Amino acid sequence: MSEQDPVPNTPHTPNTPPAGAEPQDVPEMPDPEVREIAAHSIPGGLALLLGLIGFLLGVAGIVFGGSLASGGSTGSGATLIVVGVLVLIGSVFAMCGLNMVAPGEARVVQLFGRYTGTIRTDGLRWVNPLTSRRKISTRVRNHETAVLKVNDAYGNPIELAAVVVWQVRDTAQATFSVDDFVEFVATQTEAAVRHIAIEYPYDAHDENGLSLRGNAEEITEKLAAELTVRVEAAGVKIVESRFTHLAYAPEIASAMLQRQQAGAVVAARKTIVEGACGMVEDAITRIAAQDFVELDEERRATMVSNLLVVLCGDRSPQPVMNTGTLYQ
Structure with a gap:
């Protein structure tokens, strides 16, 4: 028997905290001020086509107006040049509303600071060019904690690390409810791992008691349930969590x-x-x-x-x- 026992892989994929694993002593997170809604957008191909047509019409108007002005029709030529310039500027401005959305990405749309919706449809989309668009990745991500040194329920110093698989579920909450949702997930993961570690011993003296080494599956479920509650305010879904390292600290190993x-x-x-x-x-x-x-x-x-x-x-x-x- 060695000082470091292998931890069985016990993946857990909760959308809600599993039954019988409700977390305790978890801080109550504030309710989100905004929730994700679909932004109003149109296919970008049509918008691009109309923008190019307007651009060509504007250029043609400027060229034709210049020809009329040089031919003696100064008033008509000047008017046509002005119209061509306005059409050209309007076409370029309208094409600024085009967005290329890749699979696994979303665009959070704001109009003068107000949240107006999220674009999740991949491809070329067009929205109001006066809006600002922020790119948010909705792909599945991994976060692995560093090896943490904590005291277990019996006061013995132990080392443990965990990996969490997570994904952005609500882009509005991830953008507006927290400053940096990636850092928020990392910090809350470390806090949850430390909290779970001090609640249970490495090895239970009682045969019916839970321990980190002997009941990895049950402890992992409790870790996933606590993480789900902690990161819910950031619009994040926990896909899977597990311990990757578990051992006594070197001084007592x-x-x-x-x-x-x-x-x-x-x-x-x-x-x-x-x-x-x-x-x-x-x-x-x-x-x-x-x-x-x-x-x-x-x-x-x-x-x-x-x-x-x-x-x-x-x-x-x-x-x-x-x-x-x-x-x-």
Whole structure:
């Protein structure tokens, strides 16, 4: 047995906290001020086509107006030039509303600071060019904590690390409810891992108690439930969470290793004794049933003692020749 035991992979994919794993002592997060809605947009191909047509018409108007002005029609030429310039500027301005949205991305749209919606449809889309658009990735992400050193429920220093798979669920909350949702997830993940670590021991003294090493699946469910509550305000969904590192701190690792080894030896001896008692019982029962040796209480006790020594001893038994009897 080593000081660091492998932690079984126990993925959990909750959309809501699993039943029976409701987190406790988790701070209550404020309600979100805004929630995601779909932004009004049109296909960008049509907008691009209209913009190019307007651009070409504006250029043509400027060129034709210049020709009229040079030919003597100064008033008509100047008017046509002005109209061409306005159409050209309007076309360029309108094409500023074009957005290329890749799969796994979204655009948070604001008009003069007010949230107007989110574009999730991939491809070329067009929105009001007066709006500002912020790109938000909706792809699945990983966050792995550094190796954290904390005290478990028994006060023993331990080291642990976790990996969390998460995804932005509500782009409006991720943008407006927190300053930096990536940093927010990282900080809340570390806080949740530390909180879970101090709630449970590395190894439980009670056989029915939960421990970080012996009940990784249940602890992982509680970690996922607590993370779900903590990051809900940022519009983030926890896809999966698991422990990647779990060990005693170096300063107590050798002492805890001896404790684990002693526990293994005690458990092995207990199994050996239970098996030996059953074998001795069977042997005495068969001898008494076949009645080929008459055993009084003293001989029965001696036989039980010898059989237990042979079966439970950690060394090879040394036979002893008895030339007399038990009574001489």
